[in-house]
Amino acid sequence: xxxxxxxxxxxxxxxxxxxxxxxxxxxxxxxxxxxxxxxxxxxxxxxxxxxxxxxxxxxxxxxxxxxxxxxxxxxxxxxxxxxxxxxxxxxxxxxxxxxxxxxxxxxxxxxxxxxxxxxxxxxxxxxxxxxxxxxxxxxxxxxxxxxxxxxxxxxxxxxxxxxxxxxxxxxxxxxxxxxxxxxxxxxxxxxxxxxxxxxxxxxxxxxxxxxxxxxxxxxxxxxxxxxxxxxxxxxxxxxxxxxxxxxxxxxxxxxxxxxxxxxxxxxxxxxxxxxxxxxxxxxx
Amino acid sequence: xxxxxxxxxxxxxxxxxxxxxxxxxxxxxxxxxxxxxxxxxxxxxxxxxxxxxxxxxxxxxxxxxxxxxxxxxxxxxxxxxxxxxxxxxxxxxxxxxxxxxxxxxxxxxxxxxxxxxxxxxxxxxxxxxxxxxxxxxxxxxxxxxxxxxxxx
Numbered sequence: 001x002x003x004x005x006x007x008x009x010x011x012x013x014x015x016x017x018x019x020x021x022x023x024x025x026x027x028x029x030x031x032x033x034x035x036x037x038x039x040x041x042x043x044x045x046x047x048x049x050x051x052x053x054x055x056x057x058x059x060x061x062x063x064x065x066x067x068x069x070x071x072x073x074x075x076x077x078x079x080x081x082x083x084x085x086x087x088x089x090x091x092x093x094x095x096x097x098x099x100x101x102x103x104x105x106x107x108x109x110x111x112x113x114x115x116x117x118x119x120x121x122x123x124x125x126x127x128x129x130x131x132x133x134x135x136x137x138x139x140x141x142x143x144x145x146x147x148x149x150x151x152x153x154x155x156x157x158x159x160x161x162x163x164x165x166x167x168x169x170x171x172x173x174x175x176x177x178x179x180x181x182x183x184x185x186x187x188x189x190x191x192x193x194x195x196x197x198x199x200x201x202x203x204x205x206x207x208x209x210x211x212x213x214x215x216x217x218x219x220x221x222x223x224x225x226x227x228x229x230x231x232x233x234x235x236x237x238x239x240x241x242x243x244x245x246x247x248x249x250x251x252x253x254x255x256x257x258x259x260x261x262x263x264x265x266x267x268x269x270x271x272x273x274x275x276x277x278x279x280x281x282x283x284x
Numbered sequence: 285x286x287x288x289x290x291x292x293x294x295x296x297x298x299x300x301x302x303x304x305x306x307x308x309x310x311x312x313x314x315x316x317x318x319x320x321x322x323x324x325x326x327x328x329x330x331x332x333x334x335x336x337x338x339x340x341x342x343x344x345x346x347x348x349x350x351x352x353x354x355x356x357x358x359x360x361x362x363x364x365x366x367x368x369x370x371x372x373x374x375x376x377x378x379x380x381x382x383x384x385x386x387x388x389x390x391x392x393x394x395x396x397x398x399x400x401x402x403x404x405x406x407x408x409x410x411x412x413x414x415x416x417x418x419x420x421x422x423x424x425x426x427x428x429x430x431x432x433x434x435x436x
Contacts, residue, residue, distance in 0.1 A: 071355030175398020242331020252405035
């Protein structure tokens, strides 16, 4: 099977060079670069690449107009917007056109490669999902810790798990259904739970039940943010969440033999927070 | 909780268990709880979403898990809860919930189920969020089995 061929559309020579370098290092073939929208359309017609990475700001026409012209030539064209700007308006308009994914510059190599692998028909998506989607949940966690609890968070480690996730005291689990099956777990030790809820609600005079409901709602918000962002950014992906359940106990293991998962450990002054995301792969 | 959502689970168990080699299913008790599911040894959680949202928690002792897995594996002796046994019990939860989902859809509600997660550990307890839950205690042949159904 040949390499996946990519056309890089960007008016900056620096970005063209950087993106091409990242892709070629990762086994893609960059068949050409285009600096204008019209050049991109001409090269798409001539070279028929598997995937196009598209900047939004181009000197002649914008990236969405250029994408529309390419999609007129080939309605099945695989286009990823890779732009300094990634706002809701752009995503909404782009999704309506048929853009496959939206990434923000500067894209990390891993993020870019995993996205292109996922939309490339030459790759197998199974097993790569959790790593790719993890960052959406990680970002939702960091932002909501800041907004809801005024807590700064720093990711201190990231690891792949096998079939088992070992929890630390209170683990809130939500199932993921839809295009892919999976689950998300937000896990904290008992004292971190108390600190977190206190930081969020400004009181330590709460029953255990109220504390658990508060942390479950926090996990629900993070999972909801992450899933919404993924659904927005990836065409043809529609994930849904099942309601949270809370697992309590020392050294609990959550086992799912079909799921490969990733855990990030986030350090905060309330204590460490463990965020575990796993997917079983393609839809059954 | 809507009673129309309970019978599908009872029907699913009655339909699925004989296919796996069990001879009889009898219901011993049904109660409503609003606190925790206290693990008897192994719990399996399956989430529900769409028109019907909630969680189903299967709660089994280690002895029940081994006895059920043994029947599911054509009578093979089961002395410890290894990967194969965990897989069998997860699949049982998946089959029962999946069958219940089909019955629920026939009643006019859309429902989607998550992949089952199995939880083990000493003194584990599970809180089903946002709702009271129904506890159905069953005897499958001579093996006790408990289902906790919490639907919002």
